[in-house]
Amino acid sequence: MRFERRPKPSTLMIFLSPVISLVLTASVAMVIFASAGLEPLGALVTFLTAPLADLYGVGELLIKAAPLVLIGIGLAIGFRAGIWNVGAEGQLTAGVIFGGYVALHFGPDGGLSVLPAMVISGAIGGMIWAAIPAFLRVRFNASEILTSLMLNYVAGLWLTWLIFGPWRDPAGFNFPQSEPLAPAALFPILVECTRMNASIIFALIAVVMGWILMKRSFIGFQLKVTGLSAGAARYAGFSVTRAVWIGMLVSGAVAGMAGVGEIAGPLAQIFPNASPGYGYAAIIVAYLGRLNPLGILLSGLLMALLYLAGDLAQMSLGMPSSITGLLQSTLLFFLLTADVLVHHRIRFKTSGRKGVTV
Amino acid sequence: MSQILPILIATLIAGTPLVYAALGELVTERSGVLNMGVEGMMVVGAVIAFITMQTTGELWLAVMTAMLAAMVLALMFSVLVVSFRAHQVAVGLAMTIFGTSFGSFIGKSYVGMAIVMEPSTLSALASKIPLLGIVLGQLHPLVWLSWALFAGVWFFLYRTRSGLIVRAVGEAPSSAHAIGYPVVLIRYLCTLFGGAMAGVAGAYISIVYTSLWTEGLIAGRGWIAVALVVFATWRPGRCFLGAYLFGGATIAQLFAQSAGIGLPSELMSALPYLVTILVLVLISRNATLMRLNVPASLGQPFVAGG
Numbered sequence: 001m002r003f004e005r006r007p008k009p010s011t012l013m014i015f016l017s018p019v020i021s022l023v024l025t026a027s028v029a030m031v032i033f034a035s036a037g038l039e040p041l042g043a044l045v046t047f048l049t050a051p052l053a054d055l056y057g058v059g060e061l062l063i064k065a066a067p068l069v070l071i072g073i074g075l076a077i078g079f080r081a082g083i084w085n086v087g088a089e090g091q092l093t094a095g096v097i098f099g100g101y102v103a104l105h106f107g108p109d110g111g112l113s114v115l116p117a118m119v120i121s122g123a124i125g126g127m128i129w130a131a132i133p134a135f136l137r138v139r140f141n142a143s144e145i146l147t148s149l150m151l152n153y154v155a156g157l158w159l160t161w162l163i164f165g166p167w168r169d170p171a172g173f174n175f176p177q178s179e180p181l182a183p184a185a186l187f188p189i190l191v192e193c194t195r196m197n198a199s200i201i202f203a204l205i206a207v208v209m210g211w212i213l214m215k216r217s218f219i220g221f222q223l224k225v226t227g228l229s230a231g232a233a234r235y236a237g238f239s240v241t242r243a244v245w246i247g248m249l250v251s252g253a254v255a256g257m258a259g260v261g262e263i264a265g266p267l268a269q270i271f272p273n274a275s276p277g278y279g280y281a282a283i284i285v286a287y288l289g290r291l292n293p294l295g296i297l298l299s300g301l302l303m304a305l306l307y308l309a310g311d312l313a314q315m316s317l318g319m320p321s322s323i324t325g326l327l328q329s330t331l332l333f334f335l336l337t338a339d340v341l342v343h344h345r346i347r348f349k350t351s352g353r354k355g356v357t358v
Numbered sequence: 359m360s361q362i363l364p365i366l367i368a369t370l371i372a373g374t375p376l377v378y379a380a381l382g383e384l385v386t387e388r389s390g391v392l393n394m395g396v397e398g399m400m401v402v403g404a405v406i407a408f409i410t411m412q413t414t415g416e417l418w419l420a421v422m423t424a425m426l427a428a429m430v431l432a433l434m435f436s437v438l439v440v441s442f443r444a445h446q447v448a449v450g451l452a453m454t455i456f457g458t459s460f461g462s463f464i465g466k467s468y469v470g471m472a473i474v475m476e477p478s479t480l481s482a483l484a485s486k487i488p489l490l491g492i493v494l495g496q497l498h499p500l501v502w503l504s505w506a507l508f509a510g511v512w513f514f515l516y517r518t519r520s521g522l523i524v525r526a527v528g529e530a531p532s533s534a535h536a537i538g539y540p541v542v543l544i545r546y547l548c549t550l551f552g553g554a555m556a557g558v559a560g561a562y563i564s565i566v567y568t569s570l571w572t573e574g575l576i577a578g579r580g581w582i583a584v585a586l587v588v589f590a591t592w593r594p595g596r597c598f599l600g601a602y603l604f605g606g607a608t609i610a611q612l613f614a615q616s617a618g619i620g621l622p623s624e625l626m627s628a629l630p631y632l633v634t635i636l637v638l639v640l641i642s643r644n645a646t647l648m649r650l651n652v653p654a655s656l657g658q659p660f661v662a663g664g
Contacts, residue, residue, distance in 0.1 A: 003443070005661070084447055136635070140643040145394070145447065146585045147638060150631040153578050161624035280455055287448065320466040325459025332452040333438070340442040 003344040013342040018288060018299075021334030028330050029323075036319060043317070050316075051308035059194025063266055064307050066203040067092075067258035067278045069300035072285035073210040073293055074254035078247025080214065080291050081223035082230065085248055087133060087148025088255040089279025090155035091126040095259025096274045097159055098125025100178065103264065104167060108182040115185060118260050119202075126256020127249050129155060134248035138241050144248070152279065160272045167270065178270035187264050199261035203300070206254060210293040219246065255279060276307070277325065284332045303328060367496050368612060373605025375400075375559040375567065377504040379583035380590070380597050381511050382555025387587055388515065389548035390528040390655040394450025395435055396556045397580025398457020399428040403560025405465040408571040411473050417565065421500070424561035425554045431457060432553020433546075440545045443659035454580070462573045473569040498566045500558070507555070512594045524548060528653030531660040541660050556580065578631065585634045589641050591651035600637075607633045 029047065030040035051057050071088050078085045085091075099122030106114045133147040160176075169179040187197035214220040226233040226243040233240060258278065263270050285303050289295030310324030379396055386393045407424035411417065435453055438444040478499055485495020494502065515521040524544060526534045531541045563579070564571050582604055590597035611626035642648060 086451060136639055136642075140639045141645055141648070142635075142638045142642040143585075143588065146581060146588070147635050149581050150578070150585075150634050153631045154628045157624040157628045161622050164624075165622065283451055284455070320463050322459045322462035322466070325455060326463050329452050329456035329459055333434070333449075333456065336444045336449055336452060337438055337442060340444055344443075 002347055003340065004347045006343055006345055009342050010345075013338070014290065017335060017338035017342060018290070018295075020338045021288075021331055022302075024334045025327055025331040029327055032319075032323065032326075036317070038317065047309045047313060048305065051305060051312055055191070056194050057308065059191060059196035060308055061301065061304050062196050062200050065300045065304035066200040067261055067275075068282050068285045068303050069203040069297055070206050070254045070258045070261070071251065071278060071282035072289060072296040072300055073206045074251030075282055076286040076289070076291040076293070076296060077210065077213065077223065077250050079286055080220075080227045081243040081247045082227040083244055083247035084145045085130065085133070085148055085251045086145055086283065087130065087151050087279070088251060088282050089275060089277065090148065090152035091129045091252045091255035092259040092262075092275050092279050093152070093155035093159050094125040094129035094252075095122035095256025096125075096263055096270060097155070097162065098122050098128075098256065099260035100162075100167070100263055100270045103181045103185040104178060104270075106182075106185075108184055110182070110184055112184070114182070115187065115264065118185060118264055119257055122256040122260035123253040124256065126252040126254070126259065128252075129256070130248040130252025134244050137248075138244050144244070148248075156273070159270075159274070163270060163272045176272050180269050181263065185264055186268055187261070195266050197265045199265050202254075202257055202261065203297075207293045207297050210296075214291075214293065223247070255282075281307075281325075281328055284328050287332060288335055363493070365609075365613065367493060368609045369602050369605045370497060370501055371567065371605070372608040373602035374501045374504050375562045375579055376583055376586060376601035376604055377508065377598060378555045378559035378562065379580060380586040380601055381504075381507055381594060382552035382559075383583055384587050384590070384592060384594060384597050385511060385515070385524070385555075386548050386552030387656055388528045388592060388653055389524050389545045390531060390653050390658065390660070391436075391439060391545050391549050391552075392446045392450070392657040393432070393435060393453075393549060393552055394447055394584060395431065395453025395457065395580075396552070396583050397576060397578065398454035398460075399431045399553050399556035400560035400563070400576045400580045400583075401457045401461035402431055403428040403557030404564035404575055405461040405468070405560075405571060406557075407561030408465065408471075408473070408564040409468060411565050412468060412471060417475075417478075420565055421558060421561045425557040428553045428557025428560065429550050432550050432556075435553070436546045436549045439659065440542055440549065443661070446657050446659075465571050465573075468571045469573070471571065473565060475566070475569060498562075500562050500566055508594060508598045515594065525653075528655055531655050531658075535660070535662055541662070545660070556583075559583070582630060582634050585638055588648075589637045591641065591647060592653060593651070603637075604630050604633065 026044060030044050033043035034040040052061060075085055075088060099118040102114065102118045102121045110117065129151060132151060133144040136142040136147050137144040163176050163178060167178045169177055171179065187199045190196050190198055222238040223243050223246065225236060226238055226240055230240050259274065262274050267274060281303055285296055285299045288299035306324050306327055310321045313319040313323050314321040379400060383393060383396055403424035406427040407420040410420040410423045431453060435449060438449045439446045480499045481495055481497065485491045487494060515525060523534065523539050527539060527541050527544045535541045560576065564575060568575065586597055586600045586604065589600050607630040610629050611623060614621055614626055
């Protein structure tokens with residue numbers, strides 16, 4: 001058996017490979033359920049539908065999907081240009097720190113302006129955190145993959161220090177958490193009886209803006225060319241340096257905003273680990289969505305469903321909630337494998353002479 | 359003098375997992391494969407070793423199972439990137455997310471347990487060696503074995519025919535293939551070796567270094583190992599010494615405390631990551647040095663006859 005490069009990418013496989021990977025991931029999930037002594041198909045159905053049984057569940061889905069979509073769009077812009085920002089987790093944390101500072105500093109005195117100030121400052125925080133690897137890449141040629149990853153840990157430790165030290169709530173019984181944020185520093189709830197708040201609007205705006213940028217703008221075209229071939233881009237006069245800056249800063253800004261969305265939304269308080277790994281999960285979201293804004297919207301909803309299902313599995317089935325990450329990464333594996341068939345076809349060789357094309 | 363010895367020993371102990379992981383990754387990268395999944399393989403190695411140790415109490419069995427488990431991941435990785443030619447960075451990231459989640463999934467019920475280690479008979483014997491015994495006796499045999507690994511990797515790459523072939527495969531896979539070397543097989547073997555070493559590194563951390571399992575135990579050491587290979591410009595000697603530089607940065611917290619420096623512990627914990635960034639910058643800024651040393655086909659899929 002060997003792979004043969006297709007003359008042009010298979011359009012069918014581009015759409016089919018996410019479906020194939022979903023089916024395979026569902027089978028893996030069923031194996032896990034079966035090994036835990038559950039009836040596999042029934043458990044899978046419960047796993048995926050129970051979180052959405054009521055309006056509250058739908059609200060939860062949307063507030064989980066929003067940061068994933070938001071960050072996923074930002075990452076996709078960079079990934080298209082071959083910029084590997086894997087530091088969204090740290091950029092989100094920087095957003096929490098910068099936005100959190102504004103929230104704690106003004107408290108209830110900030111009035112109507114405190115929330116916009118938090119969002120802007122969170123975006124700036126994320127951009128600063130993303131600018132470091134961008135600068136090191138552009139100026140010193142240092143791999144943005146490794147530097148942005150290292151900064152994830154640094155940002156996490158910085159937030160831990162703040163919450164265990166200066167930001168610790170004096171009335172918090174020594175729990176590592178900030179004081180509750182003032183109502184003025186929280187996003188308004190959109191639908192009563194849910195936690196669905198106005199921050200999900202940012203995700204929708206990001207989808208539209210991302211679509212315009214990637215599909216309808218010259219910058220988007222330049223980024224794509226840069227990603228396909230840095231040499232060709234340079235020849236056409238497109239600057240790789242600019243692609244690095246755009247890719248990193250855009251994803252940093254949205255990751256920072258997503259961070260604010262967490263503390264000014266469902267958390268309403270600042271904790272040392274404000275993100276349940278959204279920065280990493282968003283990498284999967286971007287890939288599963290084919291680096292396409294509408295695809296990212298769908299894959300973000302799916303990943304969010306896996307988060308909810310993981311929480312549910314923990315509460316009702318007694319399974320570790322890390323089943324979420326397990327299934328998310330399994331999905332990415334299958335997708336990357338199935339994607340091979342976008343550019344290649346399999347040729348089975350029965351003998352040296354005869355070949356069967358599939 | 360009485361201050362220096364404990365610092366030296368602590369540095370050796372803290373640097374050892376990086377010696378294993380980075381030397382393994384170095385061999386992998388020399389064959390042209392960029393394995394960004396080391397972190398995930400270390401997590402799986404750590405948790406499997408810990409569970410084996412808890413259930414059997416056999417240290418070497420735990421190390422072996424950790425190696426095997428990490429090699430299974432390395433095999434998955436090889437199938438995807440070497441045979442299927444999937445994007446190496448993307449698969450590596452997926453591997454890390456997978457390994458980290460898999461580790462917390464199967465290690466859930468072991469969080470908070472601790473291992474009581476019997477003093478090693480080998481260490482007791484080593485402590486009888488004159489002069490060196492005072493240092494060796496305090497070090498776990500896995501630490502000395504990492505020195506043997508370094509010597510072995512160095513000898514293999516520069517003094518054996520097979521090592522030459524590995525380097526050739528990393529530099530010019532098409533030429534190596536034309537002469538008749540099995541490029542795909544060699545890349546598989548080198549990636550499996552790298553995975554095995556990541557497994558040992560993980561086992562060392564959970565069993566010897568901390569003697570416990572918790573989420574986030576590996577804490578980016580796998581990524582530091584990948585960075586270390588760049589920092590070492592793909593040479594084993596610099597890789598080996600670099601591991602101890604980071605080992606020193608990891609335990610700087612202890613020095614600072616004993617010296618009465620009242621810096622926040624979080625800042626001290628951030629030090630290895632900051633050092634990694636700094637060193638990467640210092641090495642990467644010299645573009646010529648990088649170009650001269652990086653295996654020419656690193657990260658590139660190999661297509662026979664294409």
